[in-house]
Amino acid sequence: MRLKRKDLLGIEELSSEEIELILETAASMKEVSEREIKKVPTLRGKTIINLFYEPSTRTRTSFEIAAKRMSADAINISLSASSVVKGETLKDTALNLEAMNPDCIVVRHSVSGTPRMLAGYLSSTVINAGDGSHEHPSQALLDMMTVKEKLGRIKGVKLTIVGDIAHSRVARSNIYGFTKLGAVVTVCGPKTMLPPGIEALGCKATTDMQGAIKDADVIMMLRIQLERQKESLFPSTREYARLYGLDPVKLEKAPKDVIILHPGPINRGVEISPEVADGPWSLILNQVTNGVAVRMALFYLLLGGIKEEFS
Ligand code: CP
Numbered sequence: 001m002r003l004k005r006k007d008l009l010g011i012e013e014l015s016s017e018e019i020e021l022i023l024e025t026a027a028s029m030k031e032v033s034e035r036e037i038k039k040v041p042t043l044r045g046k047t048i049i050n051l052f053y054e055p056s057t058r059t060r061t062s063f064e065i066a067a068k069r070m071s072a073d074a075i076n077i078s079l080s081a082s083s084v085v086k087g088e089t090l091k092d093t094a095l096n097l098e099a100m101n102p103d104c105i106v107v108r109h110s111v112s113g114t115p116r117m118l119a120g121y122l123s124s125t126v127i128n129a130g131d132g133s134h135e136h137p138s139q140a141l142l143d144m145m146t147v148k149e150k151l152g153r154i155k156g157v158k159l160t161i162v163g164d165i166a167h168s169r170v171a172r173s174n175i176y177g178f179t180k181l182g183a184v185v186t187v188c189g190p191k192t193m194l195p196p197g198i199e200a201l202g203c204k205a206t207t208d209m210q211g212a213i214k215d216a217d218v219i220m221m222l223r224i225q226l227e228r229q230k231e232s233l234f235p236s237t238r239e240y241a242r243l244y245g246l247d248p249v250k251l252e253k254a255p256k257d258v259i260i261l262h263p264g265p266i267n268r269g270v271e272i273s274p275e276v277a278d279g280p281w282s283l284i285l286n287q288v289t290n291g292v293a294v295r296m297a298l299f300y301l302l303l304g305g306i307k308e309e310f311s
Contacts, residue, residue, distance in 0.1 A: 002301055002302070002304050003018060003021070003022075003301040003302055005018075005302070006119070006125055006126075006302075007115070007119040007125055007126040007127065007128075007302075008125075008126075008127045008128060008137055008138075008298055008302060009115050009116050009119060009126065009128045009135070009137070010128060010134070010135035010137050010173065010176070011135060011137045011140050011141075011173045011174075011176040011177045011180070012135065012176045014137075014176075014177075014180070015180075016180045016181055019141070019144065019177060019180060019181060020181070021301065022141055022294065022297050022298065022301060023141065023144060023145050023148060023297075025297035025300060025301055026141070026142075026145050026290065026293040026294045026296070026297035027145065027149070027293070029293045029296040029297050029300065030289075030290070030292075030293040032069055032296065033069065033289070033292055033293065038069050039068070039069055039070075039071060040069065040070060040071065041070075041071045042070045042071065042300060043067070043070040043071055043072035043299055043300070043303060044071040044072075045072075046067075046070075046072040046073070046103040046104070046299075046303055047072065047073045047075070047100075047101065047102040047103055047104075048063070048067040048072050048073070048074050048075070048102065048103065048104045048105075048106065048299065049074075049075045049076075049077060049097055049102045049104070049105045049106070050063050050064060050074065050075065050076045050077065050106045050129075051077050051082075051093075051094070051097070051105055051106065051107050051108070052076070052077070052078050052079070052106075052107075052108045052129070053078075053079040053082075053084075053090075053107075053108060053109045053110065053114075054079075054108050054109060054110050054130065056108055056129070056130070057264070057265065058263075058264055058288055058291060059108065059129050059130060059136075059138065059139070059291070060076065060108070060129070062288070062291040062292045062295050063106050063127075063129065063138075063295050064076060065292050065295075066292050066293075066295035066296040066298075066299060067295075067299060069292070069296060070296055070299055070300065072103075072299065072303075075102075077097075090109075090114065090118070091117075091118075091121060094118050094121060094122060095121065095122075098121075098122050098123070098124055102124050103124060103125060103303050104124055104125040104126075104127060104299065104302065104303055105118065105122065105124050105125070105126050105127075106126075106127045106129045107126060107127070107128060107129060107131070108129040108130045108131070109130075109131050109132070110132055110227075111131065111132050112131050112132030112133055112134035112169075113131060113132070113134065114131050114132075115127070115128035115129075115131050116128075116131075125302050125303060127298060127302070130169055131169065132169065133166070133167045133168065133169055133172070133225075134169050134172065135169050135172055135173045135176075136169040136170050136172075136173050136263070137173050137177075138291070138294055138295055138298060139169075139170050139173060139174075139263050139291075140170065140173035140174045140176070140177040140178075141177065141294045141297075141298075142287055142290045142291045142293075142294040143170075143174055143177075143220065143261055143263070143287060144174075144177050144178065144181065145290045145293065145294055146261065146283050146286050146287045146290050147159070147178075147218055147259070147261075149286070149290070150259055150283060150286075151217060151218075151259075154178060154181040154182060154183050155181060155182035155183065156182060156183070156184070157178070157183040157184070157217045157218060158183070158184045158186070158215055158216050158217045158218070159174070159178050159183050159184070159185045159186070159216065159217070159218045159219075159220065160185075160186045160187075160188055160212045160213055160216040160218070160219050160220070161174060161175070161185065161186070161187045161188070161203075161220045161222065162187075162188045162189060162209065162212065162213075162219065162220070162221050162222065162244060162246065162271070163189055163193065163221060163222030163223065163224065163244065163271055164189060164193045164222055164223070164224045164225050164233070165187045165188075165189050165193055165194050165195065165198060165205075165222070166189075166192075166193050166194065166195045166233075167193075167225035168222050168225060170220075170222060170263045171187060171220075171222060172201070174220065175187070175198075175201045175202065175203045176201065176202075179201070179202040179203065184204075185202070185203040185204070186203060186204040186205070186206060186212050186216075187203050187204070187205050187206075188205070188206050188207065188208070188209055188212035188213075188244075189207070189244060190207060190233065190234055190240070190243070190244065191207055192233035192234065193233055193234075194207070209243065209244055209250065210250070210253050213246075213250070213251075213253055213254040213258070214253050214254060214255075215255065216254055216255065216258055217255070217258065217259070218258070218259050218260075218261060219246065219254060219258055219259075219260050219261070220260075220261040220262065220263075221246050221260065221261070221262045221266075221271045221272045222262070222263070222271060223262075223263075223264075223265060223266065223267055223270075223271060224237075224240065224267070224270065224271065237270055240270065240271075241269060241270050241271070244271065245269070245270060245271055245272065245273060246260070246271065246272050246273065246276050247273035247275065247276060248273065248275050248276060248279075251276060251281070258281055259281055259282075259283050260272075260276060260277075260279075260281045260282045260283065260284070261283055261284065261287060262277070262282075262284050262287075263287070264284065264287075264288070266284070
């Protein structure tokens with residue numbers, strides 16, 4: 001089984017059928033990580049390069065673990081360890097890496113559109129691991145997997161995303177993904193963090209946190225992306241936490257069985273209090289676990305893994 005595309009650059013371009021296929025495949029891949037011997041020969045002989053030009057803990061590690069659990073060879077390259085610091089262009093770096101015949105290059109970059117640009121030059125599969133404020137498709141897929149696993153469905157689920165929507169690639173990918181599968185998505189934050197016209201992506205937008213969470217099945221909290229803000233978008237971190245940070249008092253306004261997601265890294269005491277992050281509503285670490293399964297599914301579906309060798 002394969003996705004009929006060379007690259008995975010964003011959720012926007014995926015059909016609902018493709019998303020469902022990835023989620024179903026990830027659900028069956030998850031079991032491999034629960035075995036004593038966490039390895040299958042499915043991608044034996046394949047080479048995967050992780051090219052990360054921005055910091056990452058979860059995404060880079062889980063792409064590497066996913067590749068290794070499927071017996072592919074995984075190589076990691078970071079900005080500081082690449083010849084870009086000696087003046088080489090990204091295009092030259094990518095062409096030189098491709099000259100070594102990898103099967104897949106996983107790219108994270110601070111500039112939106114970088115994975116698409118590289119996909120145009122390269123015959124290897126390119127997977128977007130987060131590009132600027134544009135998209136973070138594998139994150140949205142693991143978020144959808146986590147909600148589906150917990151609630152048994154995505155259709156009709158009410159998802160509220162709170163925080164720095166303007167700079168969030170996670171918000172954008174999740175709006176595309178959840179709405180394609182029939183969820184009702186609301187984005188919430190201070191006016192300075194809500195991009196004008198965001199409703200055109202199929203979501204509602206509001207500055208009213210209490211109203212946004214009162215009927216939510218799922219609340220996704222986002223970090224303030226200080227590294228992408230050209231100017232301060234709120235008076236102080238304390239003010240932001242008071243108005244938009246999720247703590248037990250605000251959570252009382254949400255349904256009792258609401259679930260809380262956060263893509264990480266979390267800033268405790270800013271957008272989420274420790275009591276909420278570590279509390280019974282939180283599926284934050286389940287998201288991380290599902291990240292490995294989703295990335296195994298992506299490699300399998302894009303690189304043509306052999307199903308018989310999966311068990
Ligand atoms: N969620 C996410 O992208 O985390 P990292 O930046 O640690 O990869």
